[in-house]
Amino acid sequence: MAGTLKIALAQVDLTVGAVPRNAAAVLEAARAAREQGADLVVFPELTLTGYPPEDLLHHGGLLRQVDEALASLAAGAGEMALLVGHPQRDGAALYNCASLIRGGRIVATYRKQLLPNYRVFDEKRYFSAGADACVVEVAGCRVGITICEDLWWPGPAAQAAAAGAEVLVNLSASPFEVGKPARREQEFAARVAEARCPLLTVNLVGGQDELLFDGSSFVLAADGEAVARLPECVEAVTVVAFARGADGRLAAAAGTPAPRLAAEPSIYGALTLGVRDYARKNGFKGAVLGLSGGIDSALTLAIAVDALGAESVTALMLPSRHTSQLSLDGAAAQAQAMGVEYHSVTIEPAFAAFVAALAPVYAFDDPHDAAVQNIQARCRGVILMAASNRSGRLLLTTGNKSELAVGYATLYGDMAGGFAPLSDVYKVQVCALAAWRNRDGAPIPRAVLERPPTAELAPGQRDQDTLPPYAQLDAILEAFVEDDLTVAEIVARGHPREVVKRVVTLVQQNEFKRRQAPPGVLISRRAFGRDRRYPITSGYDPSVS
Numbered sequence: 001m002a003g004t005l006k007i008a009l010a011q012v013d014l015t016v017g018a019v020p021r022n023a024a025a026v027l028e029a030a031r032a033a034r035e036q037g038a039d040l041v042v043f044p045e046l047t048l049t050g051y052p053p054e055d056l057l058h059h060g061g062l063l064r065q066v067d068e069a070l071a072s073l074a075a076g077a078g079e080m081a082l083l084v085g086h087p088q089r090d091g092a093a094l095y096n097c098a099s100l101i102r103g104g105r106i107v108a109t110y111r112k113q114l115l116p117n118y119r120v121f122d123e124k125r126y127f128s129a130g131a132d133a134c135v136v137e138v139a140g141c142r143v144g145i146t147i148c149e150d151l152w153w154p155g156p157a158a159q160a161a162a163a164g165a166e167v168l169v170n171l172s173a174s175p176f177e178v179g180k181p182a183r184r185e186q187e188f189a190a191r192v193a194e195a196r197c198p199l200l201t202v203n204l205v206g207g208q209d210e211l212l213f214d215g216s217s218f219v220l221a222a223d224g225e226a227v228a229r230l231p232e233c234v235e236a237v238t239v240v241a242f243a244r245g246a247d248g249r250l251a252a253a254a255g256t257p258a259p260r261l262a263a264e265p266s267i268y269g270a271l272t273l274g275v276r277d278y279a280r281k282n283g284f285k286g287a288v289l290g291l292s293g294g295i296d297s298a299l300t301l302a303i304a305v306d307a308l309g310a311e312s313v314t315a316l317m318l319p320s321r322h323t324s325q326l327s328l329d330g331a332a333a334q335a336q337a338m339g340v341e342y343h344s345v346t347i348e349p350a351f352a353a354f355v356a357a358l359a360p361v362y363a364f365d366d367p368h369d370a371a372v373q374n375i376q377a378r379c380r381g382v383i384l385m386a387a388s389n390r391s392g393r394l395l396l397t398t399g400n401k402s403e404l405a406v407g408y409a410t411l412y413g414d415m416a417g418g419f420a421p422l423s424d425v426y427k428v429q430v431c432a433l434a435a436w437r438n439r440d441g442a443p444i445p446r447a448v449l450e451r452p453p454t455a456e457l458a459p460g461q462r463d464q465d466t467l468p469p470y471a472q473l474d475a476i477l478e479a480f481v482e483d484d485l486t487v488a489e490i491v492a493r494g495h496p497r498e499v500v501k502r503v504v505t506l507v508q509q510n511e512f513k514r515r516q517a518p519p520g521v522l523i524s525r526r527a528f529g530r531d532r533r534y535p536i537t538s539g540y541d542p543s544v545s
Contacts, residue, residue: 005141005242005250007169008033008041011215011230012237013206015281016050017062023048023069026084027076029237036239039139040081042169044204044213045148046096047084051173051204052211057126063089074101081107081138085147085171093128098145098171100136110134112147113156120175120211120522120531123149133163141166141242141250144195148172151191151201161195166250167242168192170201176214176270178523181232182260184216189224198222198242198252205235207277210519210529212270219252229257233269264436267429267523268303271421274521275396276307278419284394286312288387290380290414291335291342293317293327294453296422297398298334298444299434303421304396310339316387317344318380320351322367322457330448337443350379373457377413385416394418397518402427402470404517404528405477406503407510408455415517423520424527426477427453427470468499476503480542482526487543501543511536 010029014022026043033041045051048069049062056062066086073082081102088097088109096112111130115123133156134145144165150156151170160168168191174184184203192199198221205215212233219228219240230236241253261269279287287304291297304313317331328344335342354375355364364372388395397417399409401424409415422430431449438444453470454462467473476495479485480503485493490500514528515536526532 004244005139005143005167006037006039006239007167007200007242008036008038008237008239009200009202009217009219009228009230010041010043010237011202011205011217011235012043013235013277014044014047014050014204016053016208017056018050019048019062019065019069022050023072026073026082030077030080030082032237033239034080036237038080038239040083040143040169041237042083042200042202043085043171044202045085045098045171045173046087047171048086050208051213052122052208053087054122054126057087057094063087070099070101070106074104074106077101077104079103083145083169083171087127094126095130096123096127096147098134098147100138100145102138108134108136108145110145110147112150114149114153116149116152119526133159133165135160135163135165141244144168144197146170148174151188151199154191154194157191157195157199161197165195166197168195168197168199170199172201172203172217173213174203176212176523177525178263178267181214181216181266185218185220185226185229188218189220192220192222192224196222198250200240200252205233205273207274207281207521209278210522210527210531212274212521212523214266214270218257219255221252221254222249226257227252228255229260231258232261232266233273264433267425268433268436270523271303271425271433271521272307275303275419275421278519279308279394282394284392284418286314286391286393287396288314288316288384288391288393289396289398290384291315291317291331292398293324293330293448294451295434295444295448296400296427296430298330298448299430299437300396300398300421301334301338301340302434302437302443305338305340312393313338314341314343314387314391314393316384317342318347318383319344320347320376320457322376322459326447326451330445330451333445334443334448337445345383347376347379347383350382351376354379367459373455374410374413376457377410377455378416381410381413381416388418396421398422400425400427400430401524401528402467402474402477404514405481405510406467406473406506407513408467409513411513411516415513417518420518420520423517424523426474428474468503472499473503476500477507480504480507481528481532482524504542508534508538508540511538
């Protein structure tokens, strides 16, 4: 029996629905793997359609393109084996599959057994579950095939081992959240213990609407230790050699695994990749945003520049009578430091025109009136959308999760835009990320980092005049939104009951706003949008139970 097997981990960034383009990416990665002497190249889950294809799977044209792509891969792969993911119809049933292609044909096909149907996953809406193990021979070694969720739970790994697998390979599309790369390895190590053989998983990398896939592909030895790990949020093709020892068992050659990232660089990398892919895959020429002189827009600008390049980013300062000199100076200083196109356009004429137009119906003489403040925000929204339309650049909104949760944002104003990079980032996290981004040099002015948060829509306005301190607010929000705790349970954590009830009420009252908000990168255990599906109309009172 052969003694060596070289497997390439093809951690690639794919585009949902772009079947011919994805097939071309497979062949390009295969060529790179061939140069490294690979016997087998493993790609992410649903390689050809991208993940998740959602209701595109209902279109027969997509499945025909998949069949054509499989045929083209078979013709172009030669004798090197490719393991690619794809949907496959069998009668009335549709399966999430992985096929081994070699020698001009499909040698074997595995059907995913465990279909996730929680949080952002809807696989049972589309797919039927497989039931059988699939073990194939490559270079004289027996390889057991699994797909993503199959290794998050006991069962399929041990089944593959019982069918003779000497090494497990896993095609994965596992979305990012804070700390998940480490948890993924920990969970898969439990499968190694069940199967008693090494394991290799290739995870998708890249952004797809709200979802961000971090890659972080890895190889675990038979003792569960990582012997190889690919970096987060970058494409890579890496070959790992497996050799048969004196005991006849396969073992992976030890390498130098990429280091696990701390929270701030991990989150920042995910946000940057999310912005880059959303803009690139949707055909935008760059990004435009409102730069207010506050920390949220400052961080958003830094992310945009790192994602797309300074030459592709436009920042607009849109001052009003309430805009401070600190804001004006801070915005201009950061724009200059980061080398972006920058303009200052006052909203005063637009605001005055709206007030005059409405004067026969409403009086707007109280600057603290929410309607007066919202008109200002909506004037900015109109100008920013005009800049986006004229330039072909994606309008990035700058609000954070804390504000979105309690409705501290203006519908059709600062919520207007195409993508919201910080929509799943709490205010406390925004501050930590901005400080991390400033670790080398200071593109974000210190005055912006240290100033009290303010929307500057009224004289002397500060966020803390309306909201609890952000550290307290974020803790309550995390308990309610991510942990699903009741008011009583949150109070038991040490928060004042009236503050908790007020925050929870604001969260419930503002579901209608969030339903109309632009998508953003999901990074938490429970994000708004497709990850947290709550009714707009609801009589539920969490303070009762």
